[in-house]
Amino acid sequence: MRIRIEPVSRAFLIAALVHFLIGTTLGALMASQVTWWDALSPYHAELNPFGWLTFLIYGMTYAVLQLFASLRVPWKGLPWLHFVAAEAGVVLIIFGDLLRRPLWVHWGWFFQTSAGILFLIAIISAVATSRKARKSQPTISATEHLYVNSEMEWPASFAGFHVELKNDEIRDTDRVAKRGTSLALVVLIVATLLASAEGIVKGGDPWLSSDRIRVLLYDGWIAGTVLSVSLHLFPRYRPTIAISPKIAQLAQSIWFIGILLAGVLPPGWWLHRLGERAIGLSFAVLAAMYLIRMSSAMRQAQQAVKLAWGIAWTFAFVLGISQTFGLDPLSLPAIHLLFLGWITTLVYGVGYVFFPHLLRRAPAFARLATPQVILSTVGAAMLILGMIGVGSGRNSLFNDVLAIGGVSATLGFFLFAMQWGMKRIAHED
Ligand code: HEM
Structure with a gap:
């Protein structure tokens, strides 16, 4: 199987790794010296969720779009424009804070918001082009269409992971996963627009000033995308041990209702708190489902990959149960259970399988x-x-x-x- 992986995926992944090298170093400095928290926290809180995880999501999405959905963005310059906007956002926010230039920080938010919107346009245009191509060339499948000008070998299955599946074994979970990715992206756009508007009206630091925006970005955009991407990936280890699309669908509905309640209603309201608990419940249900299926589904995966998936979903389960019983999702332990324990460990599990191909x-x-x-x-x-x-x-x-x-x-x-x-x-x- 030959497929061309967009170089922009690699650019996003390399930039994500560089951002996280700086972000974790700041984290280690803060962990060693509590008195540095106030000074270093704003840089760490920008570099890690946005410079690291958001870049990773962008880069992996461009690759995964081609791989599983056979989609490619029609205008090649668009993903690069997206990359430049996203990087400009991170750089301007960091240096604006560092050099006390509020205007740079405002432009940083502008670029960070624009990056989310450019990403949405890129995805929509890729979907539209692929539909058009399928209609006009019924004899050529979308996949074959994509392999024209291919430049890189991608095996049909590797490291126990199946890229190509013969039947539509996991069509139903893929459908739930696709819906989840779209919902998470809409949450990102809404949150970034709200954050920018708030920044213009009130001034100050919009990203971190509102609890609602943070819940939308952390539990909505980032966690929602990770839940959906996992739902695409996990069944491809062993489709016969696939997970129930009905449970996945139910958990997704609970997550989205929770995001609406916690992301829209003011923090003092009991419905807002109910929303946070609902988000926790959806994490716990999905994590339990993965953990129950893990040993049989990932039997052929490398040891480190199995271990990372198991540990990641154990952290997700602990977070989910704690949040269901009232843990504040924006407390430091909850943020690090989510971002470090769960998602970063999952990145290790996914990275050992995909990075050899993506980074060559x-x-x-x-x-x-x-x-x-x-x-x-x-x-x-x-x-x-x-x-x-x-x-x-x-x-x-x-x-x-x-x-x-x-x-x-x-x-x-x-x-x-x-x-x-x-x-x-x-x-x-
Ligand atoms: C080696 C890894 C990490 C270490 C040592 C670390 C350490 C810390 C420490 C000590 C704080 C407290 C600073 C404060 O509250 O003022 C903090 C805050 C924070 N960390 Fe991390 N962290 C790590 C990874 C991550 C990751 C992966 C993310 C997200 C992707 C993240 C996101 C945040 C955020 C958003 C805050 C600010 C919380 C707030 O101000 O309420 N951290 N981190």
Whole structure:
């Protein structure tokens, strides 16, 4: 199977890794020195959710669109314009904050919002072009259409993962996943527009000033996309052990109702709090479903990949249950259960399978993949525990747990980044 992976996917992925290298270093500094929190937090809170996870979502989406949905953006310049807008957003917000230039920060928000809108246009135009092509050339399938000018080998299945499926085995879960991706994207656009409007009307820092916008962005855009992408990926390990589309659909509806309630109603309202709990419930249901199916579905996957998926969904389950019973989704432990414990660990699991193809290089230290996942997990768990302890006022012991956890999670990520940034060692298999 030959397929051309857009170079812009690679650009997004490389930029995401660079942003996160800086973002985690700041995180480790804050974890080691609580007095630095106020000074470093704004940069960390921009670089990680937006520079790291949002870039990763953009880059993976361009690749996944081609791979699973056989779609390509018709105007090649558009994804690059999107990349430039997204990068300009991050750079202007960071340097505007650093050099105390509020105007740069405002332009940063403008670009960050525009990036979301450009992304939406890119996706819609790719879908429209593929429909048109299918209508005008009924004898050529959309997939064949895509392989014209192909330049890269992509095996039909690799590392226990099946790109090509013969029957429509997982059509129903794919449909739920597609709807989830669209809903998450709409949430991003609404949230960025609301945030920009709020910034213009009130001034200040719109991204982080409103709890509702943060819930929309964190639990809506980022978590919603991750839930949907996982629903595309997981059944492709073993379609016969696929998960129930009905449960996936139910969890998605609960998640979306929760996002509407928590993202629109004021934080003081009981319905807003109910919405946060509903979001937690949807995480817990989906996580439980993946965990129950994990061992049989991922039997043929690499050890590090299996481990990362299992750990990621365990963190998601803990977050889901805690949030269902009242944990504030914007508390430090909840944010790091979501972003670090769950999503970043899942990125490791997905990265070891996809990055060799997307970045066109094998991991430099393949044998260190499992220790890397373990080091990152221990670090994330300690960091979260330390945050709970520091938050509850029991400082001295928990400060150490926080510092060791923060440094370990950061080193774990550095090791992951080195896997792709360095040349493969000759004797590694
Ligand atoms: C090695 C990894 C990480 C470490 C050591 C770390 C550490 C920290 C620390 C110590 C804080 C407290 C600062 C404060 O509240 O003022 C913090 C805040 C924050 N972190 Fe992380 N973090 C890590 C990863 C992440 C990731 C992956 C994300 C998102 C993708 C993230 C998002 C945030 C956000 C949004 C805040 C601000 C919370 C607020 O101000 O309410 N962090 N982090």
